[in-house]
Amino acid sequence: MLKPVTSTQLDLTAEWYFAPGGSLTLALFNKRLKDIIVNQMVSIQQPDTTGTMQSFAVTSPVNGASGHARGFELAYQQYYDNVPAWLKGIGVQASFTFVDSKRKLYNPVYSAYCSGSADGAANLNLNINGCDTDGRVFGDLPMQGLSRQTLNLSVMYDRGPVSARLAYNWRSKSLQGVNVNGTKGGDATDSNPASPTYGQTNVAWALPTWSDAYGQLDASVFYKFNDKVQLGLEAQNLTDSTYKQLMQQNIGMMGRAWFKTGRRVVAKLSYDF
Numbered sequence: 001m002l003k004p005v006t007s008t009q010l011d012l013t014a015e016w017y018f019a020p021g022g023s024l025t026l027a028l029f030n031k032r033l034k035d036i037i038v039n040q041m042v043s044i045q046q047p048d049t050t051g052t053m054q055s056f057a058v059t060s061p062v063n064g065a066s067g068h069a070r071g072f073e074l075a076y077q078q079y080y081d082n083v084p085a086w087l088k089g090i091g092v093q094a095s096f097t098f099v100d101s102k103r104k105l106y107n108p109v110y111s112a113y114c115s116g117s118a119d120g121a122a123n124l125n126l127n128i129n130g131c132d133t134d135g136r137v138f139g140d141l142p143m144q145g146l147s148r149q150t151l152n153l154s155v156m157y158d159r160g161p162v163s164a165r166l167a168y169n170w171r172s173k174s175l176q177g178v179n180v181n182g183t184k185g186g187d188a189t190d191s192n193p194a195s196p197t198y199g200q201t202n203v204a205w206a207l208p209t210w211s212d213a214y215g216q217l218d219a220s221v222f223y224k225f226n227d228k229v230q231l232g233l234e235a236q237n238l239t240d241s242t243y244k245q246l247m248q249q250n251i252g253m254m255g256r257a258w259f260k261t262g263r264r265v266v267a268k269l270s271y272d273f
Contacts, residue, residue, distance in 0.1 A: 003063050008032045021091065022078035030070040035063040036103055036143070039177070040127070067103035067143055079156075089159030097150040101143040110139055113192035114203045123204060130178040130208045132250050135191035138208060141178070147171040151215075161224040170215030173246065173253075179206035183247055183256070209256060212244035228272045236264040 009031040016024045040062045045053045079091035109124040114131035116123055125131070130138040142148075154167040188205035190197045217239045222232030245257040 002037060002061060003035045005036055005063075006034045008034075019078060019081075023076070025073075025075045027073045027075075029072070031068060033067045033069065033103075036065040036067055037061050038064040038103075038105070038144075040064055064107070065103040065105045067101065069099055069101045069143065069146065071097065071099040073097040079158075089157055089162075091156045091158075093152070093154040093156060095150075095152045099146060099148055099150075101146045101148075102140075103143050110137065112137055113190075113195070114188060114205065115190075115192070115195070117186040117202050117204050126204050126206050127179050130248070131188060131203070131205045132207070133185075133188045133205045134250060135188045135203045135205075136250065138178075138248065141208060142175055144175045144177060147174040162221070163224070164219075164221040166217070166219045168215060168217045170213070172213045173210045176209045176211055176245070178208045180209055183207040183209055207247040207249060210246040210248060210253065212246050212253075214241060214243050215239070216241045222268075230268075230270045230272075232268050232270075234266045234268065236266075237261060238263060 009029060011027065011029045013025060013027045018024065038061070039059050044056050044058055046056055048054050073095060074097075075093075075095040077091070077093045079089070080087075083090060105128060107124075109128055111125050114126060114135050114137055116126075125137060130141065132138065149172040151170045152167070154165055157164040184204070184206040186204050187201045188203040190200050190203045192198060216237045218234075218236050219238060220232060220234045222230055224230045240263055243259040243261070244255060245259075246253040247256045248254075
């Protein structure tokens with residue numbers, strides 16, 4: 001029963017082709033989004049084996065927000081001619097993207113302080129905005145999965161039967177979710193001065209999780225023997241980068257999980273027929 005996410009957008013692009021195979025482009029964009037899909041906790045009633053109705057908190061996707069994503073992309077590409085003969089065919093591709101995003105819930109719920117020790121469906125402030133371990137609400141979170149900054153840089157070489165790439169890709173941190181397993185509890189400090197339980201550790205907390213900024217270097221080289229046979233190597237994560245997951249708190253971004261994939265090299269032999 002989900003509707004598709006739709007966008008009403010305005011794009012403006014300027015392109016400068018200053019050389020054969022060389023260009024500099026700037027793209028501005030403003031996307032107004034509708035029916036953004038968000039996860040929402042709801043309470044449902046289901047009978048148990050005796051027929052007695054029981055309440056269950058269920059997380060499900062809903063069309064629950066509108067929002068915007070606006071920013072710019074700057075891109076550059078060029079193959080160089082004024083280089084020594086053995087470097088003929090070398091070039092560079094580079095791009096930088098900046099995105100400012102924000103969502104507005106159709107049914108917003110916000111309070112400066114968290115309340116209640118339960119993290120069930122009824123605690124909307126906790127589930128939507130997230131609560132810190134000192135009892136304060138985060139709120140004003142960006143859209144999930146969208147980094148503010150993205151950078152791509154590639155050095156290319158194409159001459160005769162040889163084709164090679166060295167590419168670095170980087171993105172800034174991005175929001176993953178709020179109130180996920182392992183990042184919640186019920187013993188936050190009640191920091192609301194107006195609360196009758198002020199100062200007690202009886203408030204539910206749920207920390208937003210983020211993907212930390214991450215970049216890695218990849219490479220490939222291929223040799224084409226003829227129109228049908230090609231041999232090559234592909235290498236991933238030459239920098240041996242570690243992916244980190246973070247938890248947001250008032251004291252800063254704290255590490256939650258580390259993922260080490262290591263380097264990977266693949267040899268490929270292809271035949272077209």
